[in-house]
Amino acid sequence: MNFSHHLTVTSLTRTLGACGLALLLGACTLTPRGAQNSYQGTTGKLELERIEGNRSLAASLLIQDPIEKLVDGRQVAQFKLQNTRSSAKRFAWAVDWFDEDGFRITDVARVFEPVSLGGNGSTYITITSPRAGKKMSWKLIVTDPDEVH
Amino acid sequence: MMNTARLFLAALPLLAFGACSTVAYDDPDKVETLTIDFGSTDLQTMASNMVTSLNSAPQLAYLENPSKGSDKRVIMLMGGVNNRTTEHIDTEGITDSVRSALLQGGRFRFVVAKQGQEEIGDQVRFQQGAGRVDPSQARSFGKQLGAEVVLFGTLRSIEKTKGRSLENGLTKKEDVWYQFVLECTNIETGEIIWSNIKEIRKGEKKGIFG
Structure with a gap:
């Protein structure tokens, strides 16, 4: 037994x-995979239109203090990305630009830039419109680093 | 005997999952971290960063002067990127991406580099000498645009590896830092009128079985 x-x-x-x-x-x-969050804005309108499909990411990564200015006719916008967690946060961001009529400007390819942010750390992202023009709009896309594997 | 059978049964689904191989189209913009080596995401990030900076650089504004007439675009020659890393990297992939995006941006015109001059020479000689082309349409030498600026750069890296030891839990750590420097120089004066640096740092931690 x-x-x-x-x-x-x-x-x-x-x-x-x-x-x-x-x-x-x-x-x-x-590897982490997840839905995207997007933040849209237009010239002269600093209040972001948020679509946060990835709530986990939205809770741990805040988009703050959007400011903008015109440099040689081109729109420049800056954001602060704040990691609210004490652990490091990995994410990727990209930006799409749209002309006055709302058409996406295809001059530059959409590139997701990977970023690693330390616990409770912050970083700034500055985006510049690919063309000079008024009433351009942009969409900042933030996602988990959806990786090729 | 029973134990062996149980072990085999437990491992079978895992073997089955591992045996599955698939081929599928994927998003070229996805972040690529298959290995620590220079990859597509690094190339895209570097090129994109440089293009954004060049398209909005006020340092080049003096070249867009009214004396040029209706087409004020800056005439540029795309030079090479010197690979000073220990990896074999096709740096023309970076220069091609930068040139293509700059062309679409509408601020720059490009003249052909060494790679195209031979083809142009062959074609002009053919048009002039073969007797097969309408003489009124035959192109001739001496009318190429003269570049105002040349764009060239350097890609370098620093790599560090920490081997497996009990201290770090038998893991192996690798770290690589890439620095991409691009410079725009006025051909006439030799003055470097624009320069930008993009740095990328990547780390890899290999587990016991990695």
């Missing part, structure tokens, strides 16, 4: 060990 019980315990331990090892190996390749 005891011998049989010992065998069962040993096999259970081995099975759990095999599963644990497999989970450990799998965990090494996990």
